[in-house]
Amino acid sequence: MMVLRWGMKMRNLMLKYTLLILPVFIIFLGFRYYYEIFIPIVPLDELRLEIVTDRSEYVLGEVVNVTFYLVNDRPYPVRIVQPNEYWFAGYSEGDQNKTLVGVFVTPSEEKFITIPPYTRYKLEQFSFKPALEGSFKIYIVIENLKVSKIVKIK
Numbered sequence: 001m002m003v004l005r006w007g008m009k010m011r012n013l014m015l016k017y018t019l020l021i022l023p024v025f026i027i028f029l030g031f032r033y034y035y036e037i038f039i040p041i042v043p044l045d046e047l048r049l050e051i052v053t054d055r056s057e058y059v060l061g062e063v064v065n066v067t068f069y070l071v072n073d074r075p076y077p078v079r080i081v082q083p084n085e086y087w088f089a090g091y092s093e094g095d096q097n098k099t100l101v102g103v104f105v106t107p108s109e110e111k112f113i114t115i116p117p118y119t120r121y122k123l124e125q126f127s128f129k130p131a132l133e134g135s136f137k138i139y140i141v142i143e144n145l146k147v148s149k150i151v152k153i154k
Contacts, residue, residue: 066126085102
């Protein structure tokens with residue numbers, strides 16, 4: 001009889017806590033959804049595109065590591081529609097063999113990318129191996145955005 005009462009007490013206690021926790025969880029999910037709705041969707045060309053290399057000068061034969069970022073310079077978060085494609089390239093002046101990469105993004109469940117305030121969103125990382133000394137030009141194109149950077153190869 002004692003075990004039966006203890007079991008009923010535990011069952012009632014678990015039911016109470018479940019009924020207390022469930023609304024908090026639902027409110028949290030609702031707030032997150034509500035919050036996402038009010039983050040403005042901005043066109044891609046209102047963001048800044050940035051190219052970052054690990055160094056500004058390299059010795060011929062070294063690999064140039066590049067990271068491409070989309071930057072939100074605003075004091076509030078923004079959302080962008082995930083780009084379907086973008087192109088980037090790296091080449092030395094006078095080199096006949098230019099590296100051109102096209103990235104085609106497969107549509108995913110997440111149609112939007114949320115970028116927090118004053119934050120960089122990593123779009124892509126890539127490594128180039130320059131074939132000639134001199135200036136090595138890196139550029140990326142996404143819709144109406146285009147940016148380039150030059151590093152020195154010694």
